[in-house]
Amino acid sequence: MTTTTITRIRNRSASVALVASAAIVLLAACHGAPPPPPPPPRVLGDSATAALQWVQAHSGAIGLADSTPSAEERRQIGALASGARIVGFSELTEGTSEFPAIVLRTLVALADSGFRGVAIQAPMPEALEVDRYVRTGVGDPRRLLRGLGSWRWDTREMLALVGALRRWNTTHPNGQLGFYGFEIPTAQRAVQVVESLPDSVTGVPLKQWLARTYGCVAIDESAHWGLEGRAADSTFWNACGPATAAAADSVMALHTRLGGSTHAAEVAFAEEMARLIQHHVSVGLRHMTRQDANAEHVLYIANSLGSDARLILWGGDVEMGRLTLQGGLGQAGVVQTGVPLGQRLGDRYRAIAFAIGDGVIRARVPSSGARPGSGEPGLTNVRVAPPTPDSYEDVLARAASPAYWLDMRTLPKDAAGTWLRGPRHVRLISDLYSPLLASAFETPVAFPTNYDAVVFVKTVMPAHQ
DSSP: OOHHHHHHHHHOOHHHHHHHHHHHHHHHHTTTOOOOOOOOOOOOOHHHHHHHHHHHHHOEEOOTTSSSOOHHHHHHHHHHHTTOSEEEEEESBOSBSSHHHHHHHHHHHHGGGTEEEEEEEEEHHHHHHHHHHHHHOOSOHHHHHHTTSSGGGSSHHHHHHHHHHHHHHHHOTTSOOEEEEEEOSOOHHHHHHHHTSOHHHHOHHHHHHHHHHTHHHHHHHHTTTTTTOHHHIIIIIHHHHHHHHHHHHHHHHHHHHHTTSTTHHHHHHHHHHHHHHHHHHHHHHTTOOHHHHHHHHHHHHHHHHOTTOEEEEEEETTTTSSOEEOOSTTOOOEEOTHHHHHHHHGGGEEEEEEEEEEEEEEEEOOOTTOOTTSOOOOEEEEEOOOOOTTSHHHHHTTSSSSEEEEEOTTOOSSHHHHHHHSOEEEEOBSSBOOGGGGGGSEEEEOTTTTOSEEEEEEEEOBOOO
16 A cells, blocks of 8 residues: 555545545536635624734745745744654645645754754655655656655645755755655565675675575565464564564674675665664564654654654644544544644644745546545645635634734633633545545644644745646
8 A cells, every 4th residue: 555545545534535525526516616705704703803913913924936935934944843853744725835835844943953854744765765866966856756755746836845865964964954744554665675785795604694594574564564473463563673673783794794885875775774674573563553654753853862852743744643533433532743742742742834825726626537445546736715714714814914924822811822722623635635625625723732832825836846
């Protein structure tokens, strides 16, 4: 199962599937009809008006036309991240051109404060190959981004982000910024990297031993992490733990022996993958939930960068929020990765929501000719519907600044604070969207319970492939 499929299953409950089916019917009925004119802005109530006034007074503008943040924006970002080891962004509306630039400018603004990289919601082994590129220039960045398994990463905006990190690392050799993933649907690519070391480097006996040792990883993954029962774990996983630890030690010893030889960099990268395989197996042995495993992956990355290293996370939908999505049709709610991160780090974890007012995004729109369950519709540019009344975007979009940061940790104890605390609806758009049923693509959020801050862009453009 691909990372894209896993993410989609997680983010779309059965109720949303029914919504998508209804959207198809509506699209068929409205095929060829011109879009209705936008309604006039709704008059806000007293509490919402007070909330808007508070937003106006406390927001910090983002100069998206400038490639680097201003001194004032750096101050605003620094205040939001102060004291945090991990800062997590939830890309509540995906498919925009603006969000990768916001992640980049945040990382650049915090580079002098110990932040050492960005981790996206993508496979860890494949993302490490992008990390090698931004640090050394090895590889084709467009091909590597395609290897991350989702169209979200195969865009011009992502290519620009990766290119910017490469340029930064070239001019800051002692303060490089990394690129990581925080999911491991499979360690297959990591195993391939280690096993592909040339015979002339490893020697034939070591290479053959590594191939035999790593055979247990594929067996374990095919057993779905022991979901068939403890018998599968005792047979495979328990043996695989010490085996992959020994393999990692062997690759590390090989790296030490090679010293400064021409193959040292190649073996160093294989050692990084070997350590990741060992971590992957140890997490599997602990029978962790999805969200706890993701949190463990995040802390593994941060710890590998140093005890004081700090990290930015880029999560899809509400992944980095301290909340649980409600399940549909009797299903249990889906706990987000921000929940265990908040539990483990306390105030050292900071969650920020990315939201929009209007504009055009890149998404999959159900077509009138599609049948439910017949496969994914194609990607297209689609205009988002206006914010629904009394939603967060209904107020945030009325602020004067076209893009801004808003710290929500110290809301006032008056009508404005009560309105802003919520919970209220906010858009939740991953890659499937129908403007005909816009209210279906929303979820309730509370500030600062679920998110400490919001970064808001009033009008967005679609990501470019």
